[in-house]
Ligand code: OSB
């Protein structure tokens with residue numbers, strides 16, 4: 396494959412509901428899209444970096460800077476054998492895996508389109524349908540939370556993930572259990588606790604949660620290992636896993652029993668596959684998380700989630716749960732908690748470029 400041209404675009408896209416986690420909230424997203432041209436086709440990728448450095452040190456603006464200044468110039472004109480090799484010229488760049496992933500994932504779409512196969516097939520996916528769940532942000536009151544859960548259960552979501560923080564945790568989750576019974580329920584703390592909160596975290600252990608996601612610091616493995624040894628509930632790591640090496644470390648230290656793989660966080664789909672394989676060997680379950688992506692990032696996540704080790708429903712919700720109108724066609728929908736993976740070439744959905752260009756905040760074009 397030859398990388399002939401790369402286009403970067405940023406568009407504003409407002410979430411239907413503001414999304415709140417322990418570190419803050421977001422209503423208006425800034426979406427960075429990357430289009431890579433080669434061999435008569437175009438592949439699309441999305442950068443998952445957030446608007447501020449709360450989830451990761453990367454942001455919309457750092458990702459744009461690193462892509463435009465270092466990554467894209469280094470790969471323009473290159474001829475990698477496959478998408479898995481496209482980042483080889485930027486191995487020297489430390490970190491910035493969200494920026495790298497945007498290009499890598501676009502290259503996977505390009506390769507799949509060049510070969511005229513769905514991305515799912517190129518990745519080695521085992522199925523054409525994926526069970527999906529929903530991630531619910533912090534709500535002001537239990538009643539507001541109950542109303543959300545009820546709506547999502549009615550719609551058929553197969554897993555309910557609830558954001559927690561100190562003060563909105565044990566009692567709130569116990570109330571959810573009383574109200575909804577034995578639903579597939581989990582909690583995500585986005586690093587809101589420390590090991591000194593052990594007594595508070597032990598209160599969550601009797602609630603039959605599928606897992607507790609990222610309870611402790613964003614860069615920690617040791618305290619998570621200690622916490623996991625005290626809890627019956629599996630710990631799932633999200634923020635702590637930024638690379639294959641991080642996953643290896645977490646497995647070695649028994650820091651978790653489950654890993655949330657987000658390709659946009661770990662440097663792309665090749666790294667995601669390797670983490671998936673390592674976890675399968677180690678008997679650690681994986682599932683595919685989300686970063687409030689548009690339909691472009693969602694399509695990549697869905698294709699990845701067809702791999703056999705993805706045994707837990709992902710945070711891959713329908714387009715309408717996020718946006719008034721998505722930027723891909725058809726939009727992502729599900730039936731009874733099951734999302735069908737598009738069967739066209741590559742990501743299998745058409746990117747509405749006309750609409751994107753009508754709402755553009757900025758654009759940069761790079762040619763070999
Ligand atoms: O921690 O998984 C997270 C969204 C933004 C940043 C971090 C997280 C999330 C979600 C939403 O939980 C998942 C989604 O529906 O995209």
Ligand code: MG
Nearest residue numbers: 583608609633
């Ligand atoms: Mg998370």
